[in-house]
Amino acid sequence: MKGLLEGERDRTANLANAAALIHGSFDFWWTGFYLAAGRELVLGPFQGPVACTRIPYGKGVCGTAWARRETVVVPDVEAFPGHIACSSASRSEIVVPLVRDGEVLGVLDIDSRDLAAFDAEDAAGLEEIAALLVQHI
Numbered sequence: 199m200k201g202l203l204e205g206e207r208d209r210t211a212n213l214a215n216a217a218a219l220i221h222g223s224f225d226f227w228w229t230g231f232y233l234a235a236g237r238e239l240v241l242g243p244f245q246g247p248v249a250c251t252r253i254p255y256g257k258g259v260c261g262t263a264w265a266r267r268e269t270v271v272v273p274d275v276e277a278f279p280g281h282i283a284c285s286s287a288s289r290s291e292i293v294v295p296l297v298r299d300g301e302v303l304g305v306l307d308i309d310s311r312d313l314a315a316f317d318a319e320d321a322a323g324l325e326e327i328a329a330l331l332v333q334h335i
């Protein structure tokens with residue numbers, strides 16, 4: 199990821215390649231970004247099937263991670279109150295906020311077809327990636 203981002207500061211280019219690298223390295227269902235715009239998150243670069251375009255602050259897993267400013271791991275999306283189902287194939291999810299100088303720029307959202315696909319190790323690794331990404335967007 200470091201090598202991929204090095205020397206490039208364009209937000210779209212870097213988020214698009216980051217989504218492709220993560221998605222292509224694992225058997226995830228959906229990997230992508232939502233970017234903060236006012237009180238909403240708007241769909242950004244992603245890999246996978248078409249997805250919902252706008253998520254209000256505090257809504258769904260993505261809006262919750264934004265409001266809490268922390269990673270949210272959801273082992274079973276059906277058990278998460280307010281989960282926004284873009285696809286019925288998604289069974290578990292992780293959302294990592296992209297925080298720069300205390301401001302949430304957006305979130306990295308990953309969905310899996312398997313239950314409980316994400317754990318603390320994934321959270322730690324993806325948070326490292328998020329920290330790297332905010333320096334390049």
Ligand code: SME
Binds near residue numbers: 253258261280281291
């Ligand atoms: N499930 C997310 C919505 C985005 S899709 O998973 C791509 C949520 O509850 O915020």
